[in-house]
Amino acid sequence: MNTNSAILAPDSPILLIPYMWIGDFVRCHSVVRLLNERWPNRPVDVLTTTLCAPLLDYMPGVRKGIVCDLPRKQLAFAQHKALAERFSAEHYGSALVMPRTWKSALAPWLAGIPERTGFAGELRFGLLNDIRFGEKKLPRMIDRCGALTLPKGAPVPKDWPKPNLNVPTQAAAEWRARHDLKNGGLDDGSRPVIAFAPGAVGPSKRWPVSYFGELARSLTTEGFSVWVLGSPAEAPLAKEIVDAAGRYARDLTSNDLRNAILALKVASACVSNDSGLVHVSAAIGTPTVGIFGPTSAWHWAPLNPLAATIETQTEVPCRPCHKPVCRLEHHRCMRDIPASQVLPAVHRALGRVAAPA
Secondary structure (H helix, E strand, O other): OOOOHHHHHOOOOOOEEOOOEEEEEEEOOOHHHHHHHOOOOOOEEEEOOOOOOHHHHOOOOOOOEEEEEOOOOOOOOHHHHHHHHHHHHHHHOOEEEEEOOOHHHHHHOOOOOOEEEEOOOOOOOOOEOOOEEOHHHHOHHHHHHHHHOOOOOOOOOOOOOOOOOOOOOOHHHHHHHHHHOHHHHHOOOOOOOOEEOOOOHHHHHOOHHHHHHHHHHHHHHHHOOEEEEEOOHHHHHHHHHHHOOOOOOEEEOOOOHHHHHHHHHHEEEEEEEEOOHHHHHHHHOOOEEEEEOOOHHHHHHHOOOOOOOEOOOOOOOOOOOOOOOOOOOOOHHOOOOOOOHHHHHHHHHHHHOOOOO
């Protein structure tokens, strides 16, 4: 943010407009922490969708969320104007606009927020008055997002504050009790839980579901329970995994992200594709095994340390392609990762924590 912020009231609120994918939304908690450090007297609010809103309840340093589900692929000017009116009522001094789209800068401009910071893109001159350049030279998403909190021209640091989802243990225990997650009496609650997140945006980032099933079967045989997390879109994947694993596996897919958040707090470890939930799990502090195929772990893994980053041990020249669908149709970057490679990583992850009570 530019030096014009010096003329703003020292306690004027800051509005953060993040990317609305779950993983990127979690990553943006690093930005919140940076803002808290730089301006400890300025409250930070975050624009959010209904989907991502539960995350804000566990993000220290966020005053509140502004929930608005703007439609994609259409202007919806009336809805942007209504959102601008909500912004105006909060008297924001600054807005950080992380997405490069024209629409993402519209409501802050309509609201007359004095300082509007973002990267140049989609002819946003005028909508933004603190325009930054050089976004494409920054290699990682966190570098691009974090740079907007720094003075113009400041060097990008090597390390950023880590996202932190502070989920109370008692809240997770109460959630587990409410949902009676004891497999109808088969499980007395003493079996450690391994959470699976088999979904991802784009099929190329999904480890084959049959491999998840094989891993689940091995873990339940060893004395663990397996909970499969995700949205209702992942329910068919969950069914296949549960069918393969048997009675100690549960389908916990849900349209409420809060269920996944609380389940990940309960879990002793998590196995996840490169998806939003790998970021959620890592930011909670649950030992997480992340499986990466078409995407580069250096670019897209959580900032929080993973218990293990799993990639194919065979030579796959086309990776990383960062494509949502395998253009060569062999999907070797994921198919060449057997369950026998992931199971030892889960064991190592479990060695870092005690089993849940």
